[in-house]
Amino acid sequence: METMNVQVMRSLSDMVIKKGPWTEEEDSVLINYVNVHGEGHWNSLARSSGLKRTGKSCRLRWFNYLRPNVRRGNITLQEQLLILELHSHWGNRWAKIAEQLPGRTDNEIKNYWRTRVVKQAKQLKCHVNSKQFRDALRFVWMPRLMEQIQASSSSYGLDQTTLCNTQTHRDNSMVSSYSSEVDLQPPSLSDTSITSSSYNLIGDGGLSTESAEKGSIYSLWQHWDYSDIQAFEPCNGFGDADLWTDENMWFLQQHLADEL
DNA sequence: AACATCCACAACCGCACCTTA
DNA sequence: GTAAGGTGCGGTTGTGGATGT
Numbered sequence: 001m002e003t004m005n006v007q008v009m010r011s012l013s014d015m016v017i018k019k020g021p022w023t024e025e026e027d028s029v030l031i032n033y034v035n036v037h038g039e040g041h042w043n044s045l046a047r048s049s050g051l052k053r054t055g056k057s058c059r060l061r062w063f064n065y066l067r068p069n070v071r072r073g074n075i076t077l078q079e080q081l082l083i084l085e086l087h088s089h090w091g092n093r094w095a096k097i098a099e100q101l102p103g104r105t106d107n108e109i110k111n112y113w114r115t116r117v118v119k120q121a122k123q124l125k126c127h128v129n130s131k132q133f134r135d136a137l138r139f140v141w142m143p144r145l146m147e148q149i150q151a152s153s154s155s156y157g158l159d160q161t162t163l164c165n166t167q168t169h170r171d172n173s174m175v176s177s178y179s180s181e182v183d184l185q186p187p188s189l190s191d192t193s194i195t196s197s198s199y200n201l202i203g204d205g206g207l208s209t210e211s212a213e214k215g216s217i218y219s220l221w222q223h224w225d226y227s228d229i230q231a232f233e234p235c236n237g238f239g240d241a242d243l244w245t246d247e248n249m250w251f252l253q254q255h256l257a258d259e260l
Numbered sequence: 261a262a263c264a265t266c267c268a269c270a271a272c273c274g275c276a277c278c279t280t281a
Numbered sequence: 282g283t284a285a286g287g288t289g290c291g292g293t294t295g296t297g298g299a300t301g302t
Contacts, residue, residue, distance in 0.1 A: 019272070021296080043287065059288075060271065095290060106290075107270075114292095115268055 018052040022061055026051055030058055031066055064105045071103030075112050077152070081145045083109055084117075084137055 042055030
C-alpha cells in the first residue's frame, strides 16, 4: 500500500511543471536537444527531453535567449530610433518590429518600450499613446536622435557617407517632405516651433509595410550596413549613450509646454 | 549595515490563429 | 465542419541587482 503511494507521489512529481528562471543544466539540455532535432514541436520536446517545462516555456527560452545570433545588451541609438519609428506605424506589434532589428527579440523591444518610453511619458504627465506625446517623439525626439547618431558617427570615425548614401541610394519616390532636413540637417534644436509640415516623417496613414518604408527612417535603416550597427556596441561607449537625459527631458517639456 | 524602493529584464499567462486528423 | 493540439503574440508579473535612505 505504502509502495503504491510512493509510486503515485513519484509520478505526480514527474508531472510537476517547473517555473521560474532556467538553470544552466536546463539550458544545455535544451540546446543539445534543438541541435539534434531542430526547432519546433516544442510540446513533444518538453516531454521527451526530460525538461520539466512546458513547450511554450522551452520555445520562449530558445527564441529569447539561447538561439544563435540573439543580440543582447544595450539598445543602440539607431535601434531606438527605428523602434520609435516603427512603433509609430505598427503600434504594439512587437514581433513585427523585432523583424526589422536583427537579433533583437520582441520581448526585448517590448521591455525597452515599457521601461524607457512609457516611463518618460509618465514623467511628462501624458499618455504614451496621446497625440501630444507621439508628436513630441516624432518632431522632437527622433530628430534629436538623428543628430546624436550623426554626431557619434563622425566622432567614432564612421564615414558620413554611410548616412549620406541613404540619400543617394534612396528611391526617388521616397523623396517627400521628409528628406534632407531629417537625414542630415535637423533644424536647430533651439527652434521649438517645429511643425508637422516641416517634419512629416510618417504621416497618419495606415500601417502597411509599404507605407512604413516610404519616406521614413525605415528606409534609412534598410541602407545601414549591419556592421555599422555593430560599431555602436557598448564597448565603444556609444551604446551607453542615453536618449533620456535631463537636457532632453527639459527640451521635450519645453516643446510640450509650447504646444499647450 | 539594514532596509526600502526602483529598475530592467526574464518568464509566465491568456488568447487567437493555424494545422491536422 | 470541427475538435484538439501546436504555435505565436501581446500583456502582465516575478525576480534579482542597483541605488537611495
